[in-house]
Amino acid sequence: MTIQETAQNLLTEKKVDCIIGYEQGFDDVHPMPCIIFSPDSVKKLIFNSNCFHNLSKYVLKVRGKKIGIFVKGCDLFSLREIIKEHQVNREDLIIIALTCDGIKDRQAVKQNEDKLAAKCKHCGVKIPKEDVDYIIGNEKIKQITQEELADKELLAKLEELEKLTPGKRLEFWKKQFEKCIRCYACREVCPACYCPECFAECTQPKWINTNVSPMENIMFHLIRTQHVFGRCTDCRACELACPVGIPLSLITANSLKMAKELFDYVPGADITTLPPLETFKPGEEFDKML
Amino acid sequence: MNYIIEKNQVKTLLDKISAGYEIFAPVLHNGLPVFEHITETDKVLSDVYTVNSPKGVVFPQTEVLLKFNLAKNKVDLKELEESNKKILIWGARACDAVAFEILDKLFNWANYKDEFYFNKRDKATIISFSCINPPDSCFCTSIEKGHPFSKQGSDLLLTEVQDGYYIQQITKKGEEFLNEIKSVLKPASADVEKEIEKLAKEAENKIKRKINTKEIKSKLDVSFESKYWDEASFPCVNCGACTYVCPTCYCFDIADNLAKTSGERVKTWDSCMFANFTKMGGGVNPRIDPKRRFRQRFNHKFKYFVENMGEPLCTGCGRCIKSCPVGIDIRKVLTEAQ
Numbered sequence: 001m002t003i004q005e006t007a008q009n010l011l012t013e014k015k016v017d018c019i020i021g022y023e024q025g026f027d028d029v030h031p032m033p034c035i036i037f038s039p040d041s042v043k044k045l046i047f048n049s050n051c052f053h054n055l056s057k058y059v060l061k062v063r064g065k066k067i068g069i070f071v072k073g074c075d076l077f078s079l080r081e082i083i084k085e086h087q088v089n090r091e092d093l094i095i096i097a098l099t100c101d102g103i104k105d106r107q108a109v110k111q112n113e114d115k116l117a118a119k120c121k122h123c124g125v126k127i128p129k130e131d132v133d134y135i136i137g138n139e140k141i142k143q144i145t146q147e148e149l150a151d152k153e154l155l156a157k158l159e160e161l162e163k164l165t166p167g168k169r170l171e172f173w174k175k176q177f178e179k180c181i182r183c184y185a186c187r188e189v190c191p192a193c194y195c196p197e198c199f200a201e202c203t204q205p206k207w208i209n210t211n212v213s214p215m216e217n218i219m220f221h222l223i224r225t226q227h228v229f230g231r232c233t234d235c236r237a238c239e240l241a242c243p244v245g246i247p248l249s250l251i252t253a254n255s256l257k258m259a260k261e262l263f264d265y266v267p268g269a270d271i272t273t274l275p276p277l278e279t280f281k282p283g284e285e286f287d288k289m290l
Numbered sequence: 291m292n293y294i295i296e297k298n299q300v301k302t303l304l305d306k307i308s309a310g311y312e313i314f315a316p317v318l319h320n321g322l323p324v325f326e327h328i329t330e331t332d333k334v335l336s337d338v339y340t341v342n343s344p345k346g347v348v349f350p351q352t353e354v355l356l357k358f359n360l361a362k363n364k365v366d367l368k369e370l371e372e373s374n375k376k377i378l379i380w381g382a383r384a385c386d387a388v389a390f391e392i393l394d395k396l397f398n399w400a401n402y403k404d405e406f407y408f409n410k411r412d413k414a415t416i417i418s419f420s421c422i423n424p425p426d427s428c429f430c431t432s433i434e435k436g437h438p439f440s441k442q443g444s445d446l447l448l449t450e451v452q453d454g455y456y457i458q459q460i461t462k463k464g465e466e467f468l469n470e471i472k473s474v475l476k477p478a479s480a481d482v483e484k485e486i487e488k489l490a491k492e493a494e495n496k497i498k499r500k501i502n503t504k505e506i507k508s509k510l511d512v513s514f515e516s517k518y519w520d521e522a523s524f525p526c527v528n529c530g531a532c533t534y535v536c537p538t539c540y541c542f543d544i545a546d547n548l549a550k551t552s553g554e555r556v557k558t559w560d561s562c563m564f565a566n567f568t569k570m571g572g573g574v575n576p577r578i579d580p581k582r583r584f585r586q587r588f589n590h591k592f593k594y595f596v597e598n599m600g601e602p603l604c605t606g607c608g609r610c611i612k613s614c615p616v617g618i619d620i621r622k623v624l625t626e627a628q
Contacts, residue, residue: 107321
């Protein structure tokens, strides 16, 4: 079945109230997330290698409704975390998985180049099968080998950063974050960031200032990183959203690595295991958390 | 007399005037061109489309208004140090310069002149570049003052021609600046002016997507309560990227940042996309949901501002379209409003 037919059936049979998917944006390489309520609108649904957005967070915009949602493998990881955190009931969702052979690198797209996004070169979930209701697309996509799963280039970069003295490391991050304009696009697209009031907006007490300066910007990103630790699935939505190109994947990849090393946990890998910082097992070493 | 500056002379020009000017220009950061205060003139780019607009040069994202010390039973105000250097904005787009005209009007409105804005604005010389190849996101020709070769707001307008950048002098300030840098320029032949006219016409024709601002205003007049905004605002994640890269968005917030015995009062940009933007002291928020905040941005730009100032708060630069993390297109949102 095509994405249109699937959506058409679900809406006509009233299995869902709405469908969250992609539509064409201002040109071919800029698709947009969209929501449709009527079977007449299904023809505008699309999916192609430019559909980089992680749609999972949009379920929070229509809480309480029966939702049909299109997800790529990486988005499904985020959606599982959202379900585990009881932000949406699994029974209210019809999850339509899209097989995906990778999305295009956004920077390259802007320069009219054809290049696969870095994260997609190491994707182990091109054909998401677990916890989904439908699978659409080519199920014969060539899977990558176990060897290719790790992004060696990125891991090497992380190691390099770790070897730096704390002072030098701070210098590196200051350089990165001095360009941050605090538009909070990273937070707003993040499926793990859904606090009704973000600490950055809280005025009583005031945790951080609205001043834009390297240290103040770092404070924001540091706190946000800790808030999403163990829940961040390294989907890279934040990095893709950043208008000034801050390499946030260095942070999210590190977060994923630490969750694995410290707690043997892979965020979003299944729909039952609870995030490490939301549980406490008797006998667990407490110092791991600090 | 008309002049041309050769491309390899840009560094010489900037070095020549750097003693008397704070220079703001595009440089690459993580592969993206951004406007910033520069100290190394060899890194300066000229004819590029920056992520952010140069509005922050005269209306900084964070600006300290005053500093104070708290002593027993008294408050000491500290003088702020003002740089006595002039300001040079190098490499603005023609549309960015148009934005300065709009902001000038706004910050000098209803008998109030914003001294913090004009302290910097009066010292600034704006050198813009015209657009020979405007990108797909541009729609400056839909705005009255807008044009890829618009002279509005610029002191000098530079256009890429075969031998370098052809300089059109627009204001008195531009003339004075030209006199300072004459030694690095070379005279242009008389027929360049004709070529510029041709290039301008061609550039204008390259901008295919247009919006009708008058029609939009009348649609916005009646669509406030429309269900349209529910669907149109759905993809919006309510980040502030569009408003912060915009050359005309001017909303700001003032806050006191306190330490134990000292503090500062700062003005920082604010965005109508943020939940806190209209939150009152008592906790009430008239724009409680993302839809209302989304609707506000378009209405402010193409309805309220038109009613108050006689023109839209937009120059058609298309930065919001390019920076939107979900690909929202202001032209589409406005055209389809009903």
